[in-house]
Amino acid sequence: xxxxxxxxxxxxxxxxxxxxxxxxxxxxxxxxxxxxxxxxxxxxxxxxxxxxxxxxxxxxxxxxxxxxxxxxxxxxxxxxxxxxxxxxxxxxxxxxxxxxxxxxxxxxxxxxxxxxxxxxxxxxxxxxxxxxxxxxxxxxxxxxxxx
Numbered sequence: 001x002x003x004x005x006x007x008x009x010x011x012x013x014x015x016x017x018x019x020x021x022x023x024x025x026x027x028x029x030x031x032x033x034x035x036x037x038x039x040x041x042x043x044x045x046x047x048x049x050x051x052x053x054x055x056x057x058x059x060x061x062x063x064x065x066x067x068x069x070x071x072x073x074x075x076x077x078x079x080x081x082x083x084x085x086x087x088x089x090x091x092x093x094x095x096x097x098x099x100x101x102x103x104x105x106x107x108x109x110x111x112x113x114x115x116x117x118x119x120x121x122x123x124x125x126x127x128x129x130x131x132x133x134x135x136x137x138x139x140x141x142x143x144x145x146x147x
């Protein structure tokens with residue numbers, strides 16, 4: 001039995017949750033941060049790489065995601081208002097911002113505090129003026145959750 005399975009089966013849920021949060025925070029604290037520049041679809045953007053997931057997802061060139069081409073071909077025009085729900089660290093939000101132009105606007109909604117902080121840094125780093133990063137959670141239920 002690995003340590004994670006042992007903790008889950010033998011420790012109270014609040015203690016197990018606290019250990020998960022501590023591990024997550026330790027991983028963030030010890031990660032070697034950097035800024036990278038890549039081509040994401042037709043755009044050259046810089047991204048703060050402040051965690052393992054960002055390194056895996058953003059530290060490489062991207063082809064234009066198919067959903068971006070779909071939106072462009074189905075009415076997403078200059079001046080549009082777009083909501084990016086679950087925006088992570090705002091790469092897609094910044095790509096959408098370029099697509100809707102300076103008269104358009106993107107509201108990027110992200111629940112994770114760390115991702116919100118990095119998203120705001122990415123938007124500022126790339127001088128994208130038409131993205132607003134909002135720290136909030138999207139759910140099918142009303143109420144408050146821990147994020």
